[in-house]
Amino acid sequence: xxxxxxxxxxxxxxxxxxxxxxxxxxxxxxxxxxxxxxxxxxxxxxxxxxxxxxxxxxxxxxxxxxxxxxxxxxxxxxxxxxxxxxxxxxxxxxxxxxxxxxxxxxxxxxxxxxxxxxxxxxxxxxxxxxxxxxxxxxxxxxxxxxxxxxxxxxxxxxxxxxxxxxxxxxxxxxxxxxxxxxxxxxxxxxxxxxxxxxxxxxxxxxxxxxxxxxxxxxxxxxxxxxxxxxxxxxxxxxxxxxxxxxxxxxxxxxxxxxxxxxxxxxxxxxxxxxxxx
Amino acid sequence: xxxxxxxxxxxxxxxxxxxxxxxxxxxxxxxxxxxxxxxxxxxxxxxxxxxxxxxxxxxxxxxxxxxxxxxxxxxxxxxxxxxxxxxxxxxxxxxxxxxxxxxxxxxxxxxxxxxxxxxxxxxxxxxxxxxxxxxxxxxxxxxxxxxxxxxxxxxxxxxxxxxxxxxxxxxxxxxxxxxxxxxxxxxxxxxxxxxxxxxxxxxxxxxxxxxxxxxxxxxxxxxxxxxxxxxxxxxxxxxxxxxxxxxxxxxxxxxxxxxxxxxxxxxxxxxxxxxxxxxxxxxxxx
Numbered sequence: 001x002x003x004x005x006x007x008x009x010x011x012x013x014x015x016x017x018x019x020x021x022x023x024x025x026x027x028x029x030x031x032x033x034x035x036x037x038x039x040x041x042x043x044x045x046x047x048x049x050x051x052x053x054x055x056x057x058x059x060x061x062x063x064x065x066x067x068x069x070x071x072x073x074x075x076x077x078x079x080x081x082x083x084x085x086x087x088x089x090x091x092x093x094x095x096x097x098x099x100x101x102x103x104x105x106x107x108x109x110x111x112x113x114x115x116x117x118x119x120x121x122x123x124x125x126x127x128x129x130x131x132x133x134x135x136x137x138x139x140x141x142x143x144x145x146x147x148x149x150x151x152x153x154x155x156x157x158x159x160x161x162x163x164x165x166x167x168x169x170x171x172x173x174x175x176x177x178x179x180x181x182x183x184x185x186x187x188x189x190x191x192x193x194x195x196x197x198x199x200x201x202x203x204x205x206x207x208x209x210x211x212x213x214x215x216x217x218x219x220x221x222x223x224x225x226x227x228x229x230x231x232x233x234x235x236x237x238x239x240x241x242x243x244x245x246x247x248x249x250x251x252x253x254x255x256x257x258x259x260x261x262x263x264x265x266x267x268x269x270x271x272x273x274x275x276x277x
Numbered sequence: 278x279x280x281x282x283x284x285x286x287x288x289x290x291x292x293x294x295x296x297x298x299x300x301x302x303x304x305x306x307x308x309x310x311x312x313x314x315x316x317x318x319x320x321x322x323x324x325x326x327x328x329x330x331x332x333x334x335x336x337x338x339x340x341x342x343x344x345x346x347x348x349x350x351x352x353x354x355x356x357x358x359x360x361x362x363x364x365x366x367x368x369x370x371x372x373x374x375x376x377x378x379x380x381x382x383x384x385x386x387x388x389x390x391x392x393x394x395x396x397x398x399x400x401x402x403x404x405x406x407x408x409x410x411x412x413x414x415x416x417x418x419x420x421x422x423x424x425x426x427x428x429x430x431x432x433x434x435x436x437x438x439x440x441x442x443x444x445x446x447x448x449x450x451x452x453x454x455x456x457x458x459x460x461x462x463x464x465x466x467x468x469x470x471x472x473x474x475x476x477x478x479x480x481x482x483x484x485x486x487x488x489x490x491x492x493x494x495x496x497x498x499x500x501x502x503x504x505x506x507x508x509x510x511x512x513x514x515x516x517x518x519x520x521x522x523x524x525x526x527x528x529x530x531x532x533x534x535x536x537x538x539x540x541x542x543x544x545x546x547x548x549x550x551x552x553x554x555x556x557x558x559x560x561x562x563x
Binding site for chain 1: 285287294301303371389392402404406421472473501550
């Protein structure tokens, strides 16, 4: 009896729905609050469905905080980091995966070790370097830091995708007169596109979500990204919670969009990159 | 002139290798160096021997931080593994709508940690909190809860918020492991008369041991250095109730500006993380 109950499809679906609802509760609450007028935000017991939904919190958010600047900075930092990491990482992964060279294994170990180093422990030397180079409050400082934070994982993801690529295909293309770099562009790239896409998405999201380095390296809205902006706004004596939720929603938007657009590749990338220990 | 294959492979890796050398080993070297300096931004910088480390181990706050991070780490890793495992088990049992539920499940992973902190602070708000209201409706509490200003509950609240962001990753890798188990193995065990619980304990669990260990390793070392979700929630308080070890480093860098001490604490964090990783890698290789 117990066995049949625990293995029934109905129970599985019931549990999935309950658990997903629990996990989605904070997201739901953020969305709902972001569209509430003040009178519906500051009441107890809280209102579960906004009676008069409004976009006023978003408007006020952009008026009272430099959220436009934050948004621009986040887009630049995450965009540039993603392009640099994906491109150099792709070359590196292709090299490690298809052309074994002396020190290749060492390179992989170095990448794994750097994955384990806590970013927090390198915050101080990075800050010293950034201030000696005169890059404090400059977007470049965050781009450099985020390249270091994301590069190892991106290479490991792409390598695991390229490893599955049959070597004979590359060899026969080279016999047909294609150069090794040509083989990368014409054969490996199209087939390995999912791997490259998942590495790019994960790099983008990690950079977009990064907070600790950005907080220390920046001091004005000229260079502060979204995460720092949200944190600053919550430090106010009186927190405008519906505006905060609107800000949180904007900050979380790229992640949510990518999750729904590329769920399959994200999962494959995360699993592939994680299993490299 | 044509490059040999191995030279070509090396050349492709050169940019990345230079990056690793310049942006990881150079800062790491600088960190070790700074940990032996009297570098407090007040007096001139001089060589200080092991004085920073001596100071560190005598500092009461350092031990408070270590105690708190141990509680936080064990709590988060425990809750994350449990949540991730249950989620993976139920998701592996459904077919229709699996993609949608998987997408929904990963969403918390994609939310910036500092934003998660803000969201949970709002959910647990003592005045307008939705969680207080739900718990009161169920009848578990009589008056609204003020979890983040209560020294004995703040840590629980922080652990819940942090686990929320980590459960998806754990769930993803466990789900992948569960789906890679061939169905025949379960059928064979069923024919042999093994019940659902026994099959889970003696068939499923051993087969997903590797990914489970990887998940535990990543959750442990990542939660070990967490401060970004705690900053908006409690800022280490109330009192020192959620003052985790990362905060100690943070305070030395941002508030006290004692860079020498910060470096010593960072070196300590580095080796502690390496030691934890080593334990897991040893069990994985076995």
